[in-house]
Every structure is written in C-alpha cells, then in structure tokens.
Amino acid sequence: MTSANRRRIIAEDPTWSLEQVPFLSKLCLQAIMKNIEGKPLYKELSRSEQNFIQEKLTLHVPLKVTAKLIPDGVYWQRRSKELWDNCDVSYHGQSWKRLFFERFLEKLIEAFLPGETELKTILEMLPLCKDYVKRLNIEELLLPIRPQEEDEATSIHEEETKPTLDRFNFNFLLEKLINLQELYLVYRIKRCGMNYKKEMFQMTQGDCKTLAQAVASCKTLKVLHLHQSNVGDAQCRLLVKHLLNHPSLTELDFSYNYIEDRGARAIGKLLSRSKLRTLTLYCNKIQEHGARAIAHALSRTSTLEELNLGVNRVGDEGGQAIAKALLTNSSLKTLNLSANDVAERTAVSLADVLVHNRTLRSINLFHGQLGVNGGNALRKAMSKNSTVIKFVLDLTDMEEDDIGFIQDVVWANEERALSQKQ
Structure with missing residues (x-):
C-alpha cells in the first residue's frame, strides 16, 4: 500500500499523541x-x-x-519544606520524618494557650509521633490570657496575692514520648512588644513542679537544657530533687538563670549521685560556698567530663576549691572559670594540678586577676604538661611572655594529639 492510500485517524484533541498515554x-x-x-x-x-x-x-x-x-524519605522532606523554610536535617539524625514530627510537635506546644487551646490537639498527635520524637527545642511557652479589665483594675495588694499563671504542663507529655532523649526549654514569650511584663520571662513554682515530675517520668532523657527562665534556688532545688535518681541523664544546662549557693549545693549533691558528663551553669550567681559544694562533689565523681561555671561569682576561694578538687578527679576534660574574679591562689592551685593531671584538655580563665605570680606558676606547670590543648588567658594580668610560652606549649600539645589520631 502506497503512502497516498494509507488511512489517517485525526484525533478530536489535536494535542493528543501516543506518547501521552x-x-x-x-x-x-x-x-x-x-x-x-x-x-x-x-x-x-x-x-x-x-x-x-x-x-x-x-x-x-x-x-x-x-x-x-x-x-522516612522524600515524602517527609516535601512535607517539611512545605511548612518551614529552614530545615536542617542534621539536627534530627538525618531523618526527614523525625524532623517533621519533632518540629510539628514543637510548634503545637509553642502555640498552646492554657485555658484556650484544647488539650486533645496534642493528645491526638502523641500516638502518631511518639516513635519518632527524640529531641524537642521549645523556644517559647505562652501564658494564660487574663481579662484586660481585671488586669487594669488589679491593685498592688491583689498583684501580690493573685494566683500564679502556669504555662504548658509537660507532665502528661514526656512520659508518653518513649524515645525522647534531648529537651531544650525557655520559659518566655518571644514577641511581647510593648506589653512586657516580668512574668513573661520566668517559670512559676507550678511550672517548676510539673516540669520536675515530667522529667523524672521520662526515663530515656539524656540532655536537659533550661535557659533564660529566671530559675532561682528554690526552683533549682526542686528540679534537682526529682533528678537525683534519674537513670539516663548525662547533660544538664541551667545557663542564664539566677541560681545561687543553695541551688549550687543541691547540684553538688546531684553530681555525687548521678552519671552527669556535662554540667553547665554559665551566667548565674554562684559564689564561694556554692563553688565549694560543687568542688566537694567533683573530688568524688568519676563521670563528669565538662564543667562550665563561667560568669558567676565564685571568687578566688571558690576557684581554688575547684582546682584542688582536680587533684583527685580523673575524669574532667573541660573547665570554664571565666569572669569569676579568680586570682593568684586559683592559678597556683591549678598549676599543682597541671603538673600531674593527664585528663584536662581545655581550661578557660578569661578575665581572671591571676597576676605575675599566678602566671609564673602556670608557666612552670605547663612546661611539664603534654595534654592541655586549649588555654584561654585573655585579660588575666599575666605577663605577655608567660602567656606566649603557655600558648606555644598548647599548640605543640595540639599538634601531637592530632598526629596520634592519624
């Protein structure tokens, strides 16, 4: 059959072709x-x-x-990116499904308005996400709303006696998150604008009680960070009371709070009974007696690897107590005593440690008043040390020659450590 005699079928849809089937x-x-x-x-x-x-x-x-x-896979990646612009999966174990459920639950909690939001919105989500949530980072917690008329009419006496305004209750939540390992919390309201009130940036005693009970019930928890929440001694002691026999907690961070000596003594007791590896109390109000309590526990513990007491008020007596504790401690690798008014006695005691200690790797004495004698003691000790690979000595009143010598030793130790790893 010639091409002229072939029959042609013209589709009703001119865009149709076999390739589209x-x-x-x-x-x-x-x-x-x-x-x-x-x-x-x-x-x-x-x-x-x-x-x-x-x-x-x-x-x-x-x-x-x-x-x-x-x-886990592309579907959860697509679903995550539909909701959030910044999706760093490295914070979620390289799992998109874990990222989605952790952030989804975080947003539900941050949007929870006590007295207004129905609890079932979170209760219904728990069976779906409990297997995937290992880390929660809660950046704000809302307060209940009070009627404006009542707020404006409140007298000074009524302000002192009115019921506290508790936030989200973690007690019913954490015990159901069977795989939760890390919890980061800030009791604050991020966008308060001109409506600022002190109570927006602190946890109440009721908040503290329910959180303490919740953390105690979460047996898988390894990391607890509670920042910028005006945690004082009473709240610190209550939290520690519930953490004393926790089976898995290894990292505790109470930075940027108002913990003083009584709270520090409670933390010292926790150090003696727990398996903590990292303790951070940066920017609190701990003084000499609190530092001594921590030092006493430090001399007895065999698990703590990092202690951060930067920006407190431990003074030279407290710093000296911490240093002396390291004569018997063989686990600590990182010590931060920056901005603590430590002086010559702390430096001399730490020098005694550096001659014999082979565990310490990092020391921070920034803004200490170590003076010439303290610097000279540290220089002699570091000439015999081969393990410290970081030593912060800025603004310490030491001689420049002593600082330079110590930094040369530190760099040599670091290069030796790197070569041994290779």
Missing part, C-alpha cells in the same frame, strides 16, 4: 494514591513503586494515615 502501572499507582486512606497498600509495592508514591503523594493526606504507613 500513561502506562497501566502508573494509572494503578495513581489509583492507589487517590484511595490511600481507604486502602493503604504502600508496603505491598516494590521499591521503585514506593519511590514513585514518595515523590507524588499529595501532602494533604491526614497524618493519621501517613505516620505509620510512609517511612
């Missing part, structure tokens, strides 16, 4: 996605078919369907 397998996958709520067949598909669904499944399928059905 989808494969039957694709049509089946599209049908599976369309009916995924009624017939969740994802796990019965091949790897390539599952990948297709990960890339094409609509992001509006209810979480009650996808949470258990769709494993």
